[in-house]
Amino acid sequence: MTETSRPAPRKVSVVLFAGFELLDVFGPVEILGVLPDQFHISMVAPEAGLVASSQGTRVEATESLSDSADVDIVLVPGGIGWLKMVHDNDFLRQLRSYVGNANLVTSVCTGSAILAAAGLLEGYRATSNKRSFDRVIVHGDSVRWERRARWVQDRDRWTSSGVAAGIDMTSALIADLFGPDVARHAGDVIEYDPQTDSDYDIFADR
Numbered sequence: 001m002t003e004t005s006r007p008a009p010r011k012v013s014v015v016l017f018a019g020f021e022l023l024d025v026f027g028p029v030e031i032l033g034v035l036p037d038q039f040h041i042s043m044v045a046p047e048a049g050l051v052a053s054s055q056g057t058r059v060e061a062t063e064s065l066s067d068s069a070d071v072d073i074v075l076v077p078g079g080i081g082w083l084k085m086v087h088d089n090d091f092l093r094q095l096r097s098y099v100g101n102a103n104l105v106t107s108v109c110t111g112s113a114i115l116a117a118a119g120l121l122e123g124y125r126a127t128s129n130k131r132s133f134d135r136v137i138v139h140g141d142s143v144r145w146e147r148r149a150r151w152v153q154d155r156d157r158w159t160s161s162g163v164a165a166g167i168d169m170t171s172a173l174i175a176d177l178f179g180p181d182v183a184r185h186a187g188d189v190i191e192y193d194p195q196t197d198s199d200y201d202i203f204a205d206r
Contacts, residue, residue: 010038010039010072012041013102015076015077016044016059017079017081018084019081020079021078022057022079024166025075031167031171031186031190032186035185038182044062044098045063065097071101074104074105076095076108076112077111078132078162079109082114085117086139095115096119099118105157106170107128109162109163110136112159113128113139116139121159124154124157125145125146125154126144126145127160128145130201130206132162133147148201150197151168153176168194171183171196
């Protein structure tokens with residue numbers, strides 16, 4: 001395939017909000033980032049600008065949720081800020097509108113609570129962080145929450161368990177889109193051996 005005929009990278013829009021979890025964002029970004037021919041990553045927030053993580057590190061969102069053009073893959077992280085965001089109706093409205101144009105919607109950790117609160121997981125199977133699981137599952141009316149899962153794929157929705165599980169989910173997503181060899185290469189580059197069994201979940205019993 002020539003350079004001019006190579007397909008454009010898939011755009012991954014990472015949604016930031018005050019109090020997001022750093023590894024929820026940069027675990028997936030790390031493994032996606034070694035595949036620039038396959039993925040282009042953008043940081044998005046309710047308003048463009050610096051957004052403080054739960055650890056205090058500020059990350060710049062270069063796009064806002066009102067920029068709804070060219071939305072492909074959306075990733076919503078968790079983090080302590082989720083407890084506020086699930087009740088922020090303006091944010092949830094913006095997110096619903098933004099995700100309406102997406103081809104795939106993913107979340108890490110308690111990001112699934114945000115998706116559920118926005119009505120974006122109705123009729124889907126999903127999972128979340130086990131330590132917050134009982135607080136997460138009150139959101140959404142017809143979400144089929146799965147307590148025992150490293151991650152869950154249901155059609156165009158991918159949700160993962162707590163924090164580091166997001167890297168495993170992202171590796172599985174890469175394999176689903178581009179094949180296992182590409183996913184294996186990405187893991188090798190960052191010297192990460194992903195868990196490939198989505199049902200493997202030792203934390204559900206702890």
